[in-house]
Amino acid sequence: DQQVKQNSPSLSVQEGRISILNCDYTNSMFDYFLWYKKYPAEGPTFLISISSIKDKNEDGRFTVFLNKSAKHLSLHIVPSQPGDSAVYFCAARSNRDDKIIFGKGTRLHILP
């Protein structure tokens, strides 16, 4: 039973355009959401997060949107750059037990 779902295994986006990565969750106890970026042979690197009391958080080229009623969040990267090519993991945390649950990831390819 996947509590955090990333339904797109991969995504290709032209350099300079906007990349939109989506994530859905099922557990209403989640109240903190995170995005991680992972390059091959490296551990995941924290990118951006959002608390459930907000609907948007922005950090430079990265913006995360949260729709609590739909249990959906998305990561927007604009403009997309070649170095953004990586696997992106959506993760969720519950204040009840501090467990962090990850989705399966979306591989983003930035095309020249």
Next chain:
Amino acid sequence: EAGVVQSPRYKIIEKKQPVAFWCNPISGHNTLYWYRQNLGQGPELLIRYENEEAVDDSQLPKDRFSAERLKGVDSTLKIQPAELGDSAVYLCASSLPGGHTEAFFGQGTRLTVV
């Protein structure tokens, strides 16, 4: 500031052999996690420590896996005996306590069981 340090980076062993992984978390991080990541999947939590106490080990296959975090700092994860299906990347992460903090990951140990 040093990040989460894991060793070894790579390990190849024959099935039925034991193996151990070591993790040194970020200084001051009371919470430590061990995750397993299979190919094409996201990290799956094996065990979570708050200081030296294992507060969540519900996903740890206790018949062959064990972990310890003596003195609430470094941690080791052991598999004995290893099976072919244990081949994966084992990730250690640490974070400050509290719900709204991010976890920082080490580079992981890639285990291959042959």
